[in-house]
Amino acid sequence: MEENEDVPKDFIKLKSEKLSVDEVSELVVSPYCGAVSLFIGTTRNNFEGKKVIHLEYEAYTSMAEIEIKKICRDVRQKWPSLKHIAVHHRLGVVPITEASVIIAVSSPHRAESLEAVMYCINTLKASVPIWKKEIYEDEYSWKENKECFWANSEK
Amino acid sequence: RRSPGRRRRRGPVSKGGSPRDGGSMSCQVSVLYFARSAELTGLRCETLSVPRQITSLQLWEEIVKVHPRLAVIRDQVVFAVRQEYVLLGDQLLVLQPGDEVAIIPPISGG
Numbered sequence: 481m482e483e484n485e486d487v488p489k490d491f492i493k494l495k496s497e498k499l500s501v502d503e504v505s506e507l508v509v510s511p512y513c514g515a516v517s518l519f520i521g522t523t524r525n526n527f528e529g530k531k532v533i534h535l536e537y538e539a540y541t542s543m544a545e546i547e548i549k550k551i552c553r554d555v556r557q558k559w560p561s562l563k564h565i566a567v568h569h570r571l572g573v574v575p576i577t578e579a580s581v582i583i584a585v586s587s588p589h590r591a592e593s594l595e596a597v598m599y600c601i602n603t604l605k606a607s608v609p610i611w612k613k614e615i616y617e618d619e620y621s622w623k624e625n626k627e628c629f630w631a632n633s634e635k
Numbered sequence: 636r637r638s639p640g641r642r643r644r645r646g647p648v649s650k651g652g653s654p655r656d657g658g659s660m661s662c663q664v665s666v667l668y669f670a671r672s673a674e675l676t677g678l679r680c681e682t683l684s685v686p687r688q689i690t691s692l693q694l695w696e697e698i699v700k701v702h703p704r705l706a707v708i709r710d711q712v713v714f715a716v717r718q719e720y721v722l723l724g725d726q727l728l729v730l731q732p733g734d735e736v737a738i739i740p741p742i743s744g745g
Contacts, residue, residue: 521745539744540669540737543718569744581745601745609715609737610744611670622671624741630713630722631741 486510490552491566492545499568499579508564513586517593519601521581523574533615535574540609544569547608551600555585558599559592567600569610580612602627660687664730666698667737672712675704691726694736705738713739
């Protein structure tokens with residue numbers, strides 16, 4: 481009996497609707513894998529003593545998808561045993577405690593997917609053209625990731 | 636009377652584009668603005684006519700001529716030309732009509 485080999489797939493989505501951890505995990509689950517590792521980035525309610533009302537995200541969508549695909553390609557070179565990778569990022573308004581990003585990776589054993597998930601989120605923060613605006617009570621601020629490879633870290 | 640050895644010669648007015656003339660030819664590109672740069676220009680996108688061959692710094696200066704308020708973020712931005720990052724500097728760009736050029740302020744995804 482020939483079994484479906486479960487060809488490795490990358491699932492990339494940018495959307496304004498609420499993200500679902502169930503949906504993202506189910507995308508990467510595989511009968512050949514003993515591990516699914518997940519990262520969920522959620523909205524905090526404070527920054528440097530200021531109350532955060534919510535976050536707003538925007539993206540250069542076409543390029544963001546290209547950059548996320550590059551991350552998937554790099555991750556697969558570093559950890560060849562990975563099965564599936566899913567990266568879902570929310571755009572628009574994200575209320576406090578809701579997820580802005582979910583990354584899920586499956587692998588036969590846990591070490592690879594745990595490491596790959598960390599690499600994915602770190603590299604996403606360094607290279608994917610998505611912007612976050614933090615809305616406070618009286619003002620707002622465009623955030624800048626310290627990982628951003630061209631930004632000044634000191635101002 | 637026409638002198639037999641003499642011909643009237645008029646140089647062609649070249650609009651079609653001779654390859655040797657690439658530096659002074661211009662083309663229309665789509666400029667996309669994001670985050671802070673969109674706030675400063677009041678725009679998400681527009682079409683600009685720019686020289687086909689231009690350094691990335693010169694391209695920035697062309698755009699700032701149209702939107703002087705962008706000058707305040709000069710030290711923080713890069714470009715994306717045809718969806719690849721380009722630092723502001725000496726890199727020579729060869730632009731095609733319809734190319735996408737995006738102003739990319741410091742990113743904050745994730």
